[in-house]
Amino acid sequence: MHQVDIATLRETHPDHWTRAAAIRVLAMDAVQAANSGHPGMPMGMADVATVLYEKHLKFDAAAPDWPDRDRFILSAGHGSMLIYALLHLTGYEQMTLDQIKNFRQLHSITAGHPENFLVNGVETTTGPLGQGLANSVGFAMAEEILRARFGKKVVDHRTWVIAGDGCLMEGISHEAIGLAGKQKLSKLTVFWDDNDISIDGRVSLSDVTDQKARFEAAGWDVLSCDGHDPADIDAAIEKAKASDKPVLIACKTTIGFGAPNKQDTAKAHGSPLGPDEIAATREVYGWPHAPFEIPADVKSQWEEIGRRGATARAEWQSRFDELSDNRKALFARMQAGEAPKKLASTIRALKKQISEGQPKVATRKASEMVLEVVNPAMPETVGGSADLTGSNNTMTADLGIFDADNRKGRYVHYGIREHGMAAAMNGMALHGGVRPYGGTFLCFTDYARGAMRLSALMGAPVVYVMTHDSIGLGEDGPTHQPVEHLAICRATPNTWVFRPADTVETAEAWELALTSEKTPSVLALSRQGLPTVRTEHKTKNLTAQGAYVLAEAEGKRQAILMATGSEVEIAMKARDLLQAEGIGTRVVSMPCMELFAQQDEKYRRRVLPAGPVRVAVEAAVRQGWDRWLLGERGREQKAGFIGMEGFGASAPAPELYERFGITAEAVAEKAKALL
């Protein structure tokens, strides 16, 4: 592809050039001031971004939260100065010049990589490559679902993405584009910053993939443009808008465009250009202004662009106001991420029914029972599974399948794409208006980790339905048996890890997960059947306290047994054994360590008083348990753990519990040995 040169560009498109140059110099200057950052990408993609913001992106800088705005996602998050410059130039109130000057400094909002929780106009946190692209699939899906629900007068926007070679090499990109292609997400457009440079050097050092052919193979339309020629960019975008498929626009660009000695090399990627090169680049640009100085007329052109969407927003508001009060309230509630009032009573009713009926079911089945009553009450839920629907029990009868032919469907066949699913759910949650949950086996959190961490960092209250949560899955063997994954999830900040013991706790966990504002949840659920241990109905959500006394000691309290999930049954049986020998034994069910840790000391002491021996039982590694065994008034000499010390094995589950010594007898013996 021919690339326009700067002299021609300046001559033929002087206004465009100046506006784009403003982005470029802010990027150079901010990276230089921080002595850290990535100037090359913003300099390479400034023309594309300028055309997009100027002519196509539906936004109003005065209203970053306008629900019907287009979403712009910088998947190549290291180029953060591109979006910070755009937000500053178009007049987002928060993005002052001081913020730009304090790029990558403590207490500024201009973090090294764009963070949605710091910056209005940053829709999602990017940096880990490919995530933004994969989020964008969820954004576009949420738009489709909400448009089908509320009509295009109220919901009708696009999702635009800038992705680099790194994004496209990451495996997650494969899962994302496959999902988008299958779902015909025609309002999703990805600009590929095709600059042929990665950190190690030319892309050809590590990759010969024909990206265009690859996207076509995944069901996308593919266009190309000179990523520096505004007319060519504009034409490509116009074509993209007319497609009935998701569109890749391959933008041939030069990294560090215009830096005379560093452009088109890896040197422009991730380091300041240095004062000399910056001065030389200013010459090339015809930009005589001081660092961080944007001429008033350029700024005012940009601010006009920032106001461009105000009319559309006013019109949207009028249309929105015409909705019925009920519809308006529903839209607002869903957008705000507030659960419906009836959720609480729905959960309570189910809990009562379960405590009375006392079914013995796997908690994955229990989860399905909860979803069967929750999904009809919460039209915002969007369920799915990474091709384990029957195993994860994530589907309920009322949902319908989300598909190109049925945008009202609320169940997504994500395919064998755990990472893509998790990232799409992040996108949906951040879009707002929907509340996504999705399932796979707990062991395959390994595949979804990159996105699960970002749920936590971004405060996206996604629900991960992770079934087959221990050696209790049996014959599939150690490749499928999580032993370290509870510890992994618990080690992650801002993540609630629920491991419910029965259907009642499962219902309580779901209630917490579905009312969470900023915290993702992992539901670790059993494959195998479990008895109801909460046989006495309590209206209160006991799981909300993280841990509670499930069964009190009879007689003098000599032992406290702690357990989660499928091992609560074992702890209860161990209690029977100990009580039969006159050893007063309390059982503490601990479905959520994180929430227990948040309780005040008085409550924690009531649950875990000093004195009795403590034995914890969980079919997983010990890491994470020492806090409750040795800390919280515990003592090493009086504490023991029954669980896994290594990987599992392939065999029927009951034999594995015997083989690894996770039995009521072993728990009782351990307790007695510590007395």
Place this chain on the structure above:
Amino acid sequence: MHQVDIATLRETHPDHWTRAAAIRVLAMDAVQAANSGHPGMPMGMADVATVLYEKHLKFDAAAPDWPDRDRFILSAGHGSMLIYALLHLTGYEQMTLDQIKNFRQLHSITAGHPENFLVNGVETTTGPLGQGLANSVGFAMAEEILRARFGKKVVDHRTWVIAGDGCLMEGISHEAIGLAGKQKLSKLTVFWDDNDISIDGRVSLSDVTDQKARFEAAGWDVLSCDGHDPADIDAAIEKAKASDKPVLIACKTTIGFGAPNKQDTAKAHGSPLGPDEIAATREVYGWPHAPFEIPADVKSQWEEIGRRGATARAEWQSRFDELSDNRKALFARMQAGEAPKKLASTIRALKKQISEGQPKVATRKASEMVLEVVNPAMPETVGGSADLTGSNNTMTADLGIFDADNRKGRYVHYGIREHGMAAAMNGMALHGGVRPYGGTFLCFTDYARGAMRLSALMGAPVVYVMTHDSIGLGEDGPTHQPVEHLAICRATPNTWVFRPADTVETAEAWELALTSEKTPSVLALSRQGLPTVRTEHKTKNLTAQGAYVLAEAEGKRQAILMATGSEVEIAMKARDLLQAEGIGTRVVSMPCMELFAQQDEKYRRRVLPAGPVRVAVEAAVRQGWDRWLLGERGREQKAGFIGMEGFGASAPAPELYERFGITAEAVAEKAKALL
């Protein structure tokens, strides 16, 4: 693609049919007996596997460890009965009929998914989808490297893979095929079991990808065949062998081929067919024999196939015997995974030099200094990075770049493919003859987790060079700052997590990693410069003990400070502060918790005696530390932790350490408050 029907197949290829049917019935019968497993895939791919084993795969059932055997990798590991049947039928001694009958039972080697550490002839552990495919790239790379080194008289074999739709949907497949395409791994052939069925139903429920076009886009040759027609399969394989690129053979198959009511549906995938369907299938197959009964003539045909490679092996042995003694010894040493004798002295010399010179360098740089002396001494190392070569410091001058034009190169530009890199390294380690290490940022263990877990499970002594190991990386911010990743790696069984404090410890960690037989290592290395703390030369590898007394208390020992990596410097400064106030303070450096946990109680007690207050400092979450703070003779009232409680932030590193309170002053204050 037209598919041959069973009647025609039986008529036109009666012997082939019978041999393939033997696989099919063993799969049906074993899954039925276990009441668990996946019959559909072995039944679908039996014809392909039969042709491959009969005519193409270079192997000798009597010598599963023959170094120049072809490698067969069942990436669709749930179809484990396919390979167990093949191993049994061809006469692998270990794979008795009893093992087949005890499929998925405790103490049998026939686990639900094939496990390399249990079964001869199973080259790698599969089940987590896409991993085998991605391993195969490493197998093929190892073959190329060793062939370049030793010549094709000694190394000249192929890698064959069976992959399903699940493997190809997973993101890791994208990374794997991109790497293989770039590297022109022409001796790699992938059979795609194109049966159009996934667990949730037809593949079209979730995917419309044109897989053939996709592989072509990645630089592969693509062929197709009727996966049930032996002549067509054979012709495709012959063509594949002639290609100068990696080859995908799309094999159109029917899942559960021949099961009259379940074939071509998801019902054939993951459950026993049931006695009635099995009986009906036997009718279709014309197989009147009892469960697990293989007629003697069929077994003997298969055993002949199992002996087919004996001659080639004998010829190979003659050629091998002709090598010089030096070459033979080198080959044998590398194949056995034994480090050269001079490694120990090389490391010792470097340690001495460092203890004397006391440089202040980042441990990532220290790692490079180690590699600069190790790589020339260990020709079996193969280094690389997921496009962070300059940041991970993984390249040394002598390696040369591994490429289609330079198979002697020992450095791999893996591209932005953390997961693909990790899985390829697993394949290389399992192939034998090479010892792979590869780098990325510690935070992006998230992307590589699936393969890192398998390193541990499989006992593949891969070395993960994980730099930028804390908030100490500074400005890139929380998306790039690991806080939970040390805990994640430590939670994983059979994984050594090294976090060295200086160049000496880094050298010791490398020595352990490079001599490990069955345990992968994670080296967590700093971005920021660190002083030499091991200023007194010791020939002994102190890191091998996991933790040791770095600085003894002067006067009465009142406090023990524990730290790893970059925080050892902080602990040493805190010790100065405390000693200045007359508080005798020991500093324990703990570069590897796992190795410390393996020491005897006497040693552990010597390092961590009861009595003094304990403060641990690590710029990461506390999880994992309670064992050493509260356990091992510790007490809750006398223990404290200085580290991270949540995600980091974007700012220069020194400011972040201040901001999050990880300072010598804070450590000293904490210790004093506990006294």
